[in-house]
Amino acid sequence: MEMKLSSEQAKLRAAARELAESEFAPKAAEVDRTESYPFNNVAALKEAGFMGYTIPKEYGGRGGSFFEAALIIEEMARVCGATGRIAVEANMGAISAVMQYGTEKQKRMSAELVLAGDKPAICITEPEAGSAATEMATRADRRGGIYVINGKKHWITGGGVSKLHLIFARVFDQSGVEQGIGGFLAVAGTPGLIVGKREPAMGLRGIPETEIIFNDLEIAEDMLVLPPRGLRRGFADLINAYNSQRVGAGTVALGIAQGAFERALAFVKEREQFGRPIAEFQGLQWMVADMAIALNAARLSLHQAALSADPFPDPLLAAQAKIIASETANAVTNQALQLFGARGYSRDYPMERAVRDARMFTIAGGTAQVLRTLVASRVLGIKAPQTRDGYGKPTAAIRAAAE
């Protein structure tokens, strides 16, 4: 069950499925086991026109919508989560921000890299500024015609393999006066852009998550991506563009869960206990029913968010979709593993990898808790500042608890 597709969209999805099944499915376990970036998969994505599919035609892309990109992404993630995430960042997030806010020079440079197979790295999170991303300390100091960036990001997807980096930093003018948060484009190999420690991640092990350290990284002033409302509203505009990646991330979670669900459906019809296929036990039938219902709801929510793009997905719809898809993926991959019994717990089967791969999506891209605050603030029509002084002076009880 899904949105009614046009014949073009149906063909696009079928092409994505064919590529995923033939090229990526056979290698997915190996990518996970070896923790190696699937460069061959990227070459096949590029060949298929799926890297930079959303880049406008005048810059060499297909000018595809986020909805069409979601169709592609789900098919990739259904067989290989890492390849699904690469498809997200080659079509949403950083590249979308640049294609919307960038100068001609920035657009051409970024489009060229992505169309050649680069998965950009979006550099927002810091050790002391995760959910509270606006408290980032990474700074860009203006020095004549350049900016000098110092600071450290961590958990950056693609560290060491990504070429293009979109670096979120607090901007200071020549006299040291803060201007707001801006995005800076830097290419791997630039002196002062240092790839640090790689995290030994639980899942999606084909993609490195690393520290990125900025040590007097010099960036030409024309590599500042200046959001439409200027630096004062820089973070708001940049995170607005990021809503596209929230929809993409949710779609990867959905694809991983869909793949696990389909394997479980086949298994319960084959596996026999007590002289009958376990699919005949009503308790399991209801589990399968609940999994199908949740996946369908998540897909519809994601498609609704993707279709709301103007130019980016609606923040509320994107947050809602990411919450429902990520939580559904955790539940469905675990239930699918359960239906396999002990086999589900074996690394000889893909079920445990699906659970590990799905687990990140209630954390990365804005946690399920923080996104609920966004949803609440939008449905209540109130600001919901999270800092204590956001709600006025802390009460005596809060003060006492803090002492």
Ligand SMILES: CC(C)(COP(=O)(O)OP(=O)(O)OC[C@H]1O[C@@H](n2cnc3c(N)ncnc32)[C@H](O)[C@@H]1OP(=O)(O)O)[C@@H](O)C(=O)NCCC(=O)NCCSC(=O)CCS(=O)O
């Ligand atoms: C937004 C937060 C960092 C909290 O920031 P603040 O405490 O400053 O709170 P706000 O006033 O809510 O936000 C500031 C400003 O931005 C606007 N805003 C916030 N969220 C959005 C949004 N999604 N779309 C559009 N605009 C947004 C908000 O309205 C304010 O602007 P105005 O003052 O109203 O004009 C925090 O809530 C948050 O989102 N934390 C999560 C950070 C995050 O998502 N990090 C992801 C890093 S990249 C990653 O994880 C990649 C992996 S994944 O696979 O993609």
Ligand SMILES: Cc1cc2nc3c(=O)[nH]c(=O)nc-3n(C[C@H](O)[C@H](O)[C@H](O)COP(=O)(O)OP(=O)(O)OC[C@H]3O[C@@H](n4cnc5c(N)ncnc54)[C@H](O)[C@@H]3O)c2cc1C
């Ligand atoms: C696999 C993976 C890939 C990632 N890729 C990238 C990337 O490419 N680029 C990038 O910039 N970042 C990336 N991240 C980082 C990710 O965005 C952050 O982990 C996330 O924003 C949460 O920040 P944190 O880990 O510091 O957790 P914290 O913010 O410390 O949160 C800890 C716990 O407290 C909760 N919490 C925090 N504040 C509140 C609040 N106000 N209300 C309710 N609960 C709250 C959180 O929900 C969470 O449960 C990635 C993370 C992972 C796991």
